[in-house]
Amino acid sequence: MSPFLFWIFAVVTVVFGAAVVLNRNPVASALSLVVSFLGLSALFMSLDAFFVGIIQVLVYAGAVMVLFLFIIMLLDIHVEERRQINWLAAVGAVGVAVTLLVQICVVIGHSQSARRVFPPLARPTTDDVWHIGRLLFSNYNLPFQIIGVLVLVATIGVVLLSRREPR
Amino acid sequence: MITLGDYLIVSAILFTIGFTGVMLRRNLIVILMSLELMLNAANLSLVAFSRFRVGANGLPDYNAQVFVFFVITVAAAEVAVGLALLVALYRARQTTDVADIASLKF
Numbered sequence: 001m002s003p004f005l006f007w008i009f010a011v012v013t014v015v016f017g018a019a020v021v022l023n024r025n026p027v028a029s030a031l032s033l034v035v036s037f038l039g040l041s042a043l044f045m046s047l048d049a050f051f052v053g054i055i056q057v058l059v060y061a062g063a064v065m066v067l068f069l070f071i072i073m074l075l076d077i078h079v080e081e082r083r084q085i086n087w088l089a090a091v092g093a094v095g096v097a098v099t100l101l102v103q104i105c106v107v108i109g110h111s112q113s114a115r116r117v118f119p120p121l122a123r124p125t126t127d128d129v130w131h132i133g134r135l136l137f138s139n140y141n142l143p144f145q146i147i148g149v150l151v152l153v154a155t156i157g158v159v160l161l162s163r164r165e166p167r
Numbered sequence: 168m169i170t171l172g173d174y175l176i177v178s179a180i181l182f183t184i185g186f187t188g189v190m191l192r193r194n195l196i197v198i199l200m201s202l203e204l205m206l207n208a209a210n211l212s213l214v215a216f217s218r219f220r221v222g223a224n225g226l227p228d229y230n231a232q233v234f235v236f237f238v239i240t241v242a243a244a245e246v247a248v249g250l251a252l253l254v255a256l257y258r259a260r261q262t263t264d265v266a267d268i269a270s271l272k273f
Contacts, residue, residue: 006169010177017181021188026196033200034229040207043177047218048227052210059239064203071250072196075257089170093190104179114172118218122225128212131229140233147170147240154244160267161251164258 006046026077030068036068037061048121051129182208195256195263199249206242207233210235 012035019032037060108114125135136144181204188201217231257263 003169006173007188010173014177014180014184017184020197020200020204021184021192024192029197029200033203036204037207040181040211043174043211044214047174047214049214049217049232049235052214052232052239055236055239055241056207056210059243060203060207064243067246067250068196068200072251074175075254075263077194077196077263083218088183090191094187097187098207100186101179102185104182105176108172108175108179113219114175115170117168117170120225121221121227128229128232131226132232135229136236139230140237143237147237151240151244154248158251161248161255167239 006043007048009039009042010038013043026072027069030065030072033068034065037065047118048096049128051132171215171219175212178211178215181205181211182201193265195253195265196250197264199246199253203242203246206238210238213238 015034016032016039020036023029023032037056040060041053041056044050044056108158180228185201185204189198190203192198192201192204213231217228217235218230220228222228253263256268260267262268
């Protein structure tokens with residue numbers, strides 16, 4: 001992928017990710033999150049991870065976002081009213097976040113391998129669905145089954161949680 | 168040329184944005200969205216490392232991509248349970264603001 005496209009998608013992902021946090025309206029936040037996930041999916045595809053990019057669009061931009069928008073619509077949440085901001089807590093939170101970012105950037109800056117470009121692949125198009133599926137059903141068979149149980153438990157839990165209590 | 172470090176820095180910025188959202192915002196729905204941003208930042212790092220570690224057969228390391236698959240599955244389950252908890256909370260208290268839900272606060 002050309003550097004130009006990489007920077008475009010990186011900027012889209014980061015700017016709309018910041019819009020999620022900065023918007024006061026939850027609907028605008030959710031829609032910004034969709035755009036951010038689409039940019040992220042393009043970044044995945046630029047790393048030749050086409051399967052991961054596709055499930056990113058299907059699961060996040062499709063299912064999870066519909067769930068978010070549905071809940072926002074169901075609860076009828078309007079724009080957050082302005083309250084007195086606790087400035088001490090806000091400055092502390094931003095300070096911790098900036099410290100974390102600076103630490104990660106320093107670690108990346110000191111790393112030798114972070115300055116290297118990605119090594120070329122043997123073939124331009126990789127059949128990654130086949131490889132991931134084979135790993136999933138051989139090496140990672142037990143975690144795969146556990147994930148299945150987890151999703152089942154989550155489904156039952158959600159049904160139980162959202163059931164109206166009989167009065 | 169684009170290096171591994173560029174992807175890692177984008178991932179770090181995205182994680183920091185999500186972290187700031189969790190710390191600053193008080194709307195529970197936006198906090199859940201920020202959590203998703205943090206999980207996706209980790210996914211971006213994993214995929215970048217997967218592409219960086221090309222094996223002897225000239226293919227990326229697919230173990231990391233399987234891990235991303237698991238992370239996405241768990242995140243989807245987490246969002247479903249989290250939003251169900253949110254709806255239950257809204258029924259009980261008519262609020263989604265974390266400042267109003269301070270019974271367990273020290």
